[in-house]
Amino acid sequence: MRRELFVRIVDALTDYSEYFKWRRDAIGRKGLSPLQKCTATIRQLAYASPADSLDEYVRMGERTALDCLINFCRCVIDVFGARYLRRPNAADTQRLLQMHGQRHDFLGMLDSLDCMHWEWRNCPVAWKGQFTRGDYGAPTIILEAVTSTDLWIWHAFFGVAGSRNDINVLNESPLFNAVLQENAPDVNFTVNGTSYTKGYYLTYGIYLEWATFVKSFHVPRIPKGKKSRRGRRLQERMWGERLECPKFVGQ
Structure with missing residues (x-):
């Protein structure tokens, strides 16, 4: 995937969903970035990587990786579905x-x-x-x-x-x-x-x-x-x- 396409997807999901925004936890520490969440999801989709294999690469646990996958698919359908998931007119x-x-x-x-x-x-x-x-x-x-x-x-x-x-x-x-x-x-x-x-x-x-x-x-x-x-x-x-x-x- 080209860098321009990846960045476009990350920016679109960040603007659309609160889940992909870079947030802080209760003690003020920054959580996982949108880049980490989208990278973990695309690795699962493109390479069939197990969710528990991403802990060393993107510092993400199995449950969080699965949540990223679910939210990524839902948001992509909502954001890009009207243009890319339709029949030709x-x-x-x-x-x-x-x-x-x-x-x-x-x-x-x-x-x-x-x-x-x-x-x-x-x-x-x-x-x-x-x-x-x-x-x-x-x-x-x-x-x-x-x-x-x-x-x-x-x-x-x-x-x-x-x-x-x-x-x-x-x-x-x-x-x-x-x-x-x-x-x-x-x-x-x-x-x-x-x-x-x-x-x-x-x-x-x-x-x-x-x-x-x-x-x-x-x-x-x-x-x-x-x-x-x-x-x-x-x-x-x-x-x-x-x-x-x-x-x-x-x-």
């Missing part, structure tokens, strides 16, 4: 379309969609069966995220059992609820003479053939992949369609 959608169009010449592209596995070291033994997949070998929790080119995460669906894949997660995700309820912002663009009214997400091959998904082209980097029949076919397909916008599957 009509103005955000237009900005995303314009940004992706300028940077990548992809008309109508909203964001990129993908899932990733987070290892769960302390997974209970009774749950390991549903949170473990054979290709990972350890219990994991799946995070589904939608991210724009400026690394803004517009959607996060976390906590799904690691034994599932991207399709199972998509079936449970609330990502397209607004589209199904016809509350999503309108997206109007034209590609190859065809007009579209809904934006699309950039994904890869495992996803379904839906109109709202555009799959990326596979580009082999090793010699074996370039010489294979599938690699040559995909390269020819990619270079043959590169001068136009991506093919809209499912339309």
Whole structure:
């Protein structure tokens, strides 16, 4: 985390909550500073550090570290939730379309969609069966995220059992609820003479053939992949369609 971002969070929480202000105890001694409280919390969130391991680094006991974690999460939601924990509105959608169009010449592209596995070291033994997949070998929790080119995460669906894949997660995700309820912002663009009214997400091959998904082209980097029949076919397909916008599957 950059120093500017950390200081911004500390200053915002200090102005918002009395818990993060630098206070004195009954005998006039200064207690823990806002920097100590935020440092202890971020170490727990970022590195999964146990609460009782912070006594030497920030001079903080286990109970105090847990209190900092709880208050930090509540205050961050209250202070930054209205801006960073919300769905894109009509103005955000237009900005995303314009940004992706300028940077990548992809008309109508909203964001990129993908899932990733987070290892769960302390997974209970009774749950390991549903949170473990054979290709990972350890219990994991799946995070589904939608991210724009400026690394803004517009959607996060976390906590799904690691034994599932991207399709199972998509079936449970609330990502397209607004589209199904016809509350999503309108997206109007034209590609190859065809007009579209809904934006699309950039994904890869495992996803379904839906109109709202555009799959990326596979580009082999090793010699074996370039010489294979599938690699040559995909390269020819990619270079043959590169001068136009991506093919809209499912339309």
